[in-house]
Amino acid sequence: MGIVARKEKQKQELRQLILDASMKLFTEEGFSNVSVRKIAERVQYSPTTLYLYFKDKNEILFHCCESGFKKMLEQNIALALISDPIERLHQMGENYLNFGLEYPEYYDLMFIQEAPMACLHDMGKGWSSGDQALEALKTIVQDAMDKGLLVPSKVETVAMAVWSMVHGLVSLAIRQRLDKLVPAVEVEKTMHESLDWLLKTMKKA
Amino acid sequence: MGIVARKEKQKQELRQLILDASMKLFTEEGFSNVSVRKIAERVQYSPTTLYLYFKDKNEILFHCCESGFKKMLEQNIALALISDPIERLHQMGENYLNFGLEYPEYYDLMFIQEAPMACLHDMGKGWSSGDQALEALKTIVQDAMDKGLLVPSKVETVAMAVWSMVHGLVSLAIRQRLDKLVPAVEVEKTMHESLDWLLKTMKKA
DNA sequence: TTGAAAACTTAACACTGTTAATTAACTTTA
């Protein structure tokens, strides 16, 4: 039975190889320039072989997306050290902005493209990594309210507001919209100021 | 010289015909299902003919985008009747959410896709309609500050924050992300609550 | 009526995701 296990392992290895190649590809050449054929070329297999390891392109993108979330969650480990909920929320927002600006292709996949969600819908359930990030957000908001640092409101409402704001900042920036509001060189700075403004504004006086 | 004028008019008519067909197409079949060939079929011309009237597909999308802004600005006319800046800002936000939810395909084009911006960059300048909308936003924010209804801050910072928030709400909703935070049936309601929360929160006590 | 200019179409290129049919490789059985 060792042989079937080895085969299974090889299968997993090629699977991972494909995913790694895909991720490299779209960090290097951008999301819209990633095609099944290009991925196949990188792993030195025929394009159709990929379909023996993944249902379709969406599934590949979905898994890339997942490892994007991993990256993101890693950045948030240090948050546990911050005791003040508001400050922790602020830093979480900063991390979010930085992640989006540093890995725009990943961000695109995780929060803008519909392909990964389509896949998720296809194959049952569980946005495990995404849900995890959202839980973290809700927890902080709840914590802040419990400690009387925020005006009491529905947690989901505030969490949605905060998430939407940082997502709005990043996605508008990525899609070249924010430089219609302020000069291009000031975009990034102003983004941080906006986040700062939000946190200051929502903090209970 | 009347003849050259008539020709020019006919040219403009076909141009408009193409644009109308395009817009119908992607409100009916969705953005990702719009192709040059499909547009051509609707106007009963060869696909390559469209290239005599537009530089490329991006340019067509750009002009569709422009008429999306027109639609949006129309909704905002009634805002002038609201004297309280905060309330006016609130209503502007509501209009924004409603527009995005009602015409997701237009919204996609106007604020999510990069194609129209690529075109804009190609052909010199002027995001006229978009700029107009942003000016309106800045004006209201400035007005609210002047009247002491907001804590004084840089206008651009606050405007960016507000825009980002409503854009975040709409774009996350359109891309099926918000139903990971609250049940699908409550998404729309919670979006409005979040906007409401922001306005209440930013209003000077 | 002829010749030039404008308008339009056909054919083709280089891509895309994906499926069916076919070949190559490896495992198991006789």
Added chain:
DNA sequence: TAAAGTTAATTAACAGTGTTAAGTTTTCAA
């Protein structure tokens, strides 16, 4: 060890995409 069966990978193909170059038809002026 040889034949049979199973798995893995490939080639060929389909239907679609945006776009360009070359050829055809139509329109207009001399």
